[in-house]
Amino acid sequence: MMAEHTVKAFDEDITRLRGLIAEMGGLAELAVQQAMQALVTGDEALAAEVVARDKKLDALEMEVDAMAVRVLALRAPMADDLREIIAALKIASVIERIGDYAKNIAKRAPNIEGRNRFEPLTLLPAMAELGAEMVHDVLTAYAARDPITAREVIERDRKVDAFYDSIFRNLVSYMVENPATISSAAELLFVARNLERIGDQATNVGEVVHFMVLGTYPTDIER
């Protein structure tokens, strides 16, 4: 058993790690929202801001990694505490990837031509909102150590997948009917795919939260 002052120091470390992850989550959620706004409105300055701010997420991931390694080395935690540190490592890398998807979406903003008359753009915001909500809710589940909400988020991923399939079919039909807009529609195919991957990543976080709290990965969910 750890001595009392070690336990206190460990608790402080965990609190700091959780704070870093909450900061990462907030940045990732904002990145998804602003990337979509830049895409829909064509605001290139906002798109550039999203791309530039992604470096902050990369730096925070490295900070989580460094801190987790230090805690493992200094305190050699066991059982629940060890799972907590492993979970922080995994969740940080997943959030960093969500930031990458948002950055990819923002980078496509300047490539949409004639966006005011480009109907397919209207298909994506609802899908993006669903994805951003999953990210938000699964990080709330992480903060609250709540495996029930984590599972609920995992189950929600099916809706994002169904959204993606429908948007894919829609975009391809649109391309066939409007060959002049193929290049812009191809950009939106990738945006839809990035949003679908954001849902997958929220699902991954949900699985890690389940593992962190209960020690097992959820296995009986249809995906």
Add this chain to the structure above:
Amino acid sequence: MMAEHTVKAFDEDITRLRGLIAEMGGLAELAVQQAMQALVTGDEALAAEVVARDKKLDALEMEVDAMAVRVLALRAPMADDLREIIAALKIASVIERIGDYAKNIAKRAPNIEGRNRFEPLTLLPAMAELGAEMVHDVLTAYAARDPITAREVIERDRKVDAFYDSIFRNLVSYMVENPATISSAAELLFVARNLERIGDQATNVGEVVHFMVLGTYPTDIER
């Protein structure tokens, strides 16, 4: 300092972890090659085999995770040894993702229509080969603890990115000229993107190898 029998047990653990990662790497490389073969030839049985075999990669990743957690808990390794365990955790999750990209490519195989007359299919195998080589070489660098080769693989990612840009432009032009094939060409856009991501993942492994051996991430490489 660890007692002699603990050092020996730790070395055995590391050898086992490295063996699991080598097994994962071999499966991922095979998956990329067979997925491309299924895509190009339309061999749906092979595509289904790639998809089914991906579960093995998922299981191996969980085995690496479980073993790494056990080693951290039992042996509380420090410095180099701790970095070795963290590297195994990270690399396992990256290889699992490479397997997912291969699975995604395999799933698209049945969706290519009239493949014998579909020129764009000829653009992709060279790009896939470059990606599979990066995966192979970076895992050799991991096995040999060789940061020089790791850096060299990281630098090679620029070629994959250039390939991707050129294929994207080619496919969009092809769609404009051949609207009847848009649906198949859209599938290939995603395949090209998956291959580009495989290059990114090999790069991520290269960074982890650098970190594992030298304790720092490479920072001065233009990407």
